Amino acid sequence: MTAIPTTIDVRNCHLVPVRGASDPRGTVNFLEVGREVGFEVRRVFYIHGVPAGHARGRHGHRKLELLLLALSGGCDVVVDDGRRRHTLRLERPDLGLYVGPWVWHELVDFAAGTVVLALASAAYDEADYIRDEATFRREVASRFDG
Numbered sequence: 001m002t003a004i005p006t007t008i009d010v011r012n013c014h015l016v017p018v019r020g021a022s023d024p025r026g027t028v029n030f031l032e033v034g035r036e037v038g039f040e041v042r043r044v045f046y047i048h049g050v051p052a053g054h055a056r057g058r059h060g061h062r063k064l065e066l067l068l069l070a071l072s073g074g075c076d077v078v079v080d081d082g083r084r085r086h087t088l089r090l091e092r093p094d095l096g097l098y099v100g101p102w103v104w105h106e107l108v109d110f111a112a113g114t115v116v117l118a119l120a121s122a123a124y125d126e127a128d129y130i131r132d133e134a135t136f137r138r139e140v141a142s143r144f145d146g
Helices: 133-143
Strands: 013-017 019-023 026-029 043-048 056-061 065-071 075-080 085-090 096-099 104-108 116-119
Touching: 043 096, 056 133, 065 085, 085 096
Parallel strands: none
Antiparallel strands: 013 096, 019 026, 043 116, 056 104, 065 096, 065 116, 075 085, 075 104
16 A cells, blocks of 8 residues: 655645545544644534536635545645645545645635535634735745745
8 A cells, every 4th residue: 555645845734644444334534633633623614516617715824724635526725835836636535634824725626526624723714814815925925934
C-alpha cells in the first residue's frame, strides 16, 4: 500500500490520514478531536449539489481552521498562502485536508454527486472572511513579509 503524504508546500495546510476499519460489511472511518482533528470542532457543514463549472470557497480566514473531507465524489482544492499555491484532488474519504488561517482556498471541478464535509474551529463570523483575493494577498504580505 502506498504511504499517504502528509505535507503540502503551503503554509498552514497538510493532509490528514483518517483511520478506518473494513470487513465484509463495509468500511467505517473515524476522526477524533485531539488526534486527527487538532482543534475543537465548533461548526460542521457540508457542500453538495454543486453544478458543473461552479466553485465554492474562494476566500481566506484570519482565524478559522478547517478540516475538509470528500465523503463521496471529489473536487480539486486550490490552497494558496500568498507565496505558494497548490492544487490537489480531494476524493478519498480516508484523507482529509487541513486548511489553517491565512490560506486562500477554492474548491473547483466537482464530480457529480460530490459531498464535502467541513469541520470548523468556530461558529460562522463574516468578519473572519477575506473574500477579495487582492485584499487577502495584501493582508498576508503585511502579516508574514513585514
